Amino acid sequence: MAAVDDRLEKYAELTIRVGANVEDGQTVFINSSVEHAPLARALTRAAYAAGAKYVDVLYRDQHVRKAMIELGPDEALTYTPDWLKTRMELLPKATIWTTGDPEPELLADLDGERVGRAQMKALSEIARQQMIDRSVNWSGVAYPNEGWAQQVFGEPDVERLWDAVAFCTRLDEPDPIAAWREHMARLEGRAQRLTELRFDALHYRGPGTDFTVGLNPNARWMSALFRRADGREYVPNMPTEEIFTTPDCRRAEGTITSSLPLALHGDIVEDMTLTVKDGKIVDVQAKRGAEVVRGQLESDERAAYFGELALVDGTSRVGQTGITFFDTLYDENATCHIAYGFGIPEVFEDGDGGEGMNMSTVHTDFMVGRPELEIDGLTKDGEAVPILRNETWQLPED
Amino acid sequence: MAAVDDRLEKYAELTIRVGANVEDGQTVFINSSVEHAPLARALTRAAYAAGAKYVDVLYRDQHVRKAMIELGPDEALTYTPDWLKTRMELLPKATIWTTGDPEPELLADLDGERVGRAQMKALSEIARQQMIDRSVNWSGVAYPNEGWAQQVFGEPDVERLWDAVAFCTRLDEPDPIAAWREHMARLEGRAQRLTELRFDALHYRGPGTDFTVGLNPNARWMSALFRRADGREYVPNMPTEEIFTTPDCRRAEGTITSSLPLALHGDIVEDMTLTVKDGKIVDVQAKRGAEVVRGQLESDERAAYFGELALVDGTSRVGQTGITFFDTLYDENATCHIAYGFGIPEVFEDGDGGEGMNMSTVHTDFMVGRPELEIDGLTKDGEAVPILRNETWQLPED
Numbered sequence: 001m002a003a004v005d006d007r008l009e010k011y012a013e014l015t016i017r018v019g020a021n022v023e024d025g026q027t028v029f030i031n032s033s034v035e036h037a038p039l040a041r042a043l044t045r046a047a048y049a050a051g052a053k054y055v056d057v058l059y060r061d062q063h064v065r066k067a068m069i070e071l072g073p074d075e076a077l078t079y080t081p082d083w084l085k086t087r088m089e090l091l092p093k094a095t096i097w098t099t100g101d102p103e104p105e106l107l108a109d110l111d112g113e114r115v116g117r118a119q120m121k122a123l124s125e126i127a128r129q130q131m132i133d134r135s136v137n138w139s140g141v142a143y144p145n146e147g148w149a150q151q152v153f154g155e156p157d158v159e160r161l162w163d164a165v166a167f168c169t170r171l172d173e174p175d176p177i178a179a180w181r182e183h184m185a186r187l188e189g190r191a192q193r194l195t196e197l198r199f200d201a202l203h204y205r206g207p208g209t210d211f212t213v214g215l216n217p218n219a220r221w222m223s224a225l226f227r228r229a230d231g232r233e234y235v236p237n238m239p240t241e242e243i244f245t246t247p248d249c250r251r252a253e254g255t256i257t258s259s260l261p262l263a264l265h266g267d268i269v270e271d272m273t274l275t276v277k278d279g280k281i282v283d284v285q286a287k288r289g290a291e292v293v294r295g296q297l298e299s300d301e302r303a304a305y306f307g308e309l310a311l312v313d314g315t316s317r318v319g320q321t322g323i324t325f326f327d328t329l330y331d332e333n334a335t336c337h338i339a340y341g342f343g344i345p346e347v348f349e350d351g352d353g354g355e356g357m358n359m360s361t362v363h364t365d366f367m368v369g370r371p372e373l374e375i376d377g378l379t380k381d382g383e384a385v386p387i388l389r390n391e392t393w394q395l396p397e398d
Numbered sequence: 399m400a401a402v403d404d405r406l407e408k409y410a411e412l413t414i415r416v417g418a419n420v421e422d423g424q425t426v427f428i429n430s431s432v433e434h435a436p437l438a439r440a441l442t443r444a445a446y447a448a449g450a451k452y453v454d455v456l457y458r459d460q461h462v463r464k465a466m467i468e469l470g471p472d473e474a475l476t477y478t479p480d481w482l483k484t485r486m487e488l489l490p491k492a493t494i495w496t497t498g499d500p501e502p503e504l505l506a507d508l509d510g511e512r513v514g515r516a517q518m519k520a521l522s523e524i525a526r527q528q529m530i531d532r533s534v535n536w537s538g539v540a541y542p543n544e545g546w547a548q549q550v551f552g553e554p555d556v557e558r559l560w561d562a563v564a565f566c567t568r569l570d571e572p573d574p575i576a577a578w579r580e581h582m583a584r585l586e587g588r589a590q591r592l593t594e595l596r597f598d599a600l601h602y603r604g605p606g607t608d609f610t611v612g613l614n615p616n617a618r619w620m621s622a623l624f625r626r627a628d629g630r631e632y633v634p635n636m637p638t639e640e641i642f643t644t645p646d647c648r649r650a651e652g653t654i655t656s657s658l659p660l661a662l663h664g665d666i667v668e669d670m671t672l673t674v675k676d677g678k679i680v681d682v683q684a685k686r687g688a689e690v691v692r693g694q695l696e697s698d699e700r701a702a703y704f705g706e707l708a709l710v711d712g713t714s715r716v717g718q719t720g721i722t723f724f725d726t727l728y729d730e731n732a733t734c735h736i737a738y739g740f741g742i743p744e745v746f747e748d749g750d751g752g753e754g755m756n757m758s759t760v761h762t763d764f765m766v767g768r769p770e771l772e773i774d775g776l777t778k779d780g781e782a783v784p785i786l787r788n789e790t791w792q793l794p795e796d
Binding site: 034037040041044045048049052053054055056057059061063064067068070071072073075076079081082083084086087090 | 432435438439442443446447450451452453454455457459461462465466468469470471473474477479480481482484485488
């Protein structure tokens with residue numbers, strides 16, 4: 001047991017020091033599933049050890065949510081308690097959220113429309129403003145648990161899942177903190193070089209996919225090395241393997257098909273194809289879970305527009321595991337993905353995305369990458385420059 | 399497993415219907431330990447089934463608290479987040495809190511003074527005002543779990559603990575709700591007859607105990623059948639076997655010795671003797687845990703005065719189990735107990751306790767009853783009337 005506890009403590013320390021990069025004297029929020037309590041406790045200890053002023057752990061419980069959706073009145077679905085707004089408004093703060101759903105299919109037998117509608121929009125709006133203001137250093141990290149392992153492997157092999165998580169988060173390195181610094185520098189370099197090429201659009205071509213999406217002239221490509229407005233660096237996703245930008249939400253056309261299952265609101269969305277016209281998703285088809293997506297796209301008037309394009313190649317440690325994690329934090333780092341909903345303010349060099357940056361209360365990433373997917377950069381003159389072929393990066397790197 | 403789940407659902411329903419007596423359209427707060435999640439979930443379902451408008455489960459975690467006391471800065475100990483004040487202030491509401499400490503000795507190796515000081519006084523003050531206003535219907539209920547069973551039996555025999563809990567809460571009756579109505583009527587009758595005797599004081603005599611405490615002329619004895627200001631009945635403790643009153647906090651003299659261990663702030667207080675002068679506890683001795691009590695008595699200027707006298711005889715189902723539960727909700731219902739700290743506003747017939755009612759941010763019950771304890775009522779003329787001998791009620795009933 002000593003080895004296991006050491007691993008958890010090391011993991012928590014990496015999340016606090018590199019992920020959220022908690023500042024001396026900061027208030028730290030930990031938003032954790034009840035099933036992730038051992039990680040929440042380790043994060044609390046690591047945060048106090050890093051000098052946190054106060055650590056507040058807020059546990060969420062999917063069973064409580066399920067009871068609300070199943071048995072509660074209609075008004076409960078969208079009710080946002082004042083105290084959660086008060087909490088969300090607190091600044092300055094660091095926030096850690098945990099993933100690794102212990103029961104990813106818990107809500108699958110409920111009315112998909114109610115599941116999609118059950119959302120505290122007022123909280124999303126506060127969080128969105130804080131992202132725009134770049135006022136919070138935050139990070140997401142997963143906790144291996146039996147239910148999640150069952151979903152991933154068909155058996156509750158938590159040790160095997162821990163091994164995969166440790167590999168993906170570089171906990172297996174002799175000095176994980178140094179390994180992260182090197183990893184982020186490599187991704188950041190790739191992003192800078194792609195920004196310099198100033199493509200006008202990307203073109204995705206592959207099974208069920210023929211999709212063109214415009215880029216914003218004032219948006220850069222970046223890695224997940226984020227900076228608060230005052231310059232403090234943090235890494236909001238652990239692991240991260242992507243470089244990404246915010247597309248021009250007014251320019252997208254065609255069809256795009258998902259390549260991996262997507263765990264969303266307690267259901268699994270599989271084999272989804274989106275039809276897009278004038279930037280907007282106008283049709284959703286899926287082998288499973290289409291209703292949850294449709295419900296989400298109706299949650300506000302800009303939910304059906306795009307907010308993120310992310311490129312991941314075959315060097316991804318997550319992709320190398322060959323595992324479908326049924327967890328967006330992992331699966332989106334296995335391969336290329338796209339998000340509908342809110343854009344990422346951080347990519348705009350002047351901090352203002354203008355009309356090209358999508359504003360919404362949702363942000364849902366779905367995976368589109370696979371060996372057959374070809375991605376080209378399109379220049380203003382219409383020239384196509386290969387970026388990805390067979391999951392291999394086609395542009396020069398140092 | 400079906401039988402177990404049925405029991406939990408029945409238990410939750412009893413708590414919602416008889417304990418808190420949740421009203422149609424009410425907001426319900428459930429304040430639960432993370433380890434009590436299965437009960438919190440069953441309570442949530444039962445509350446929605448009873449017509450709750452919204453159910454908010456707030457999980458607390460003793461390990462997070464331990465990290466704060468052990469590793470946090472001094473200011474963290476008494477910090478009260480604004481959002482918890484906002485939450486506590488919400489009215490109207492029903493509140494359920496759960497007990498059954500999974501690790502009663504978790505904080506035992508920490509600095510007792512820091513443990514005692516770690517308290518959100520602002521929350522206690524809001525709760526105290528709501529008790530004075532009688533604005534909240536609330537109830538406490540225990541969740542049998544491995545750690546608690548280990549503490550009670552020396553082995554994690556959860557089934558044996560469940561059997562005891564089911565017996566004490568009358569879940570073993572064919573119609574538990576009817577059994578509770580009958581039980582409360584019997585206790586309420588006993589309380590009314592004791593009120594009619596209008597004793598001026600009580601005298602406690604037994605091992606390590608020679609203690610006289612004044613009664614308030616306008617305070618009644620009552621059972622735990624509480625009423626909100628608008629008359630809605632609820633039962634704040636499940637189980638309950640006591641009748642109780644709020645003593646005159648200005649009049650108490652002598653020494654009083656505890657008869658059962660007391661689980662307090664993550665430690666166990668054993669064989670405690672309090673010396674009392676002019677109503678105030680002036681000395682605390684104990685075989686174990688005296689420091690936690692001393693720390694608590696210093697938390698405000700009225701903490702060391704008395705707030706409750708409760709009488710329990712040998713008919714108590716909790717007492718009949720012969721089990722020391724290391725949980726105040728149970729142990730205080732096994733036998734006679736006394737509380738230092740805040741008085742109970744509900745007992746004052748005109749709603750105002752005046753100077754005889756103690757005001758404090760703490761309220762800690764400790765057990766004093768045992769076969770050797772003799773309790774007399776003292777009349778204004780100084781006559782002693784036996785109330786309890788050998789745990790048998792000495793006054794006439796019906």
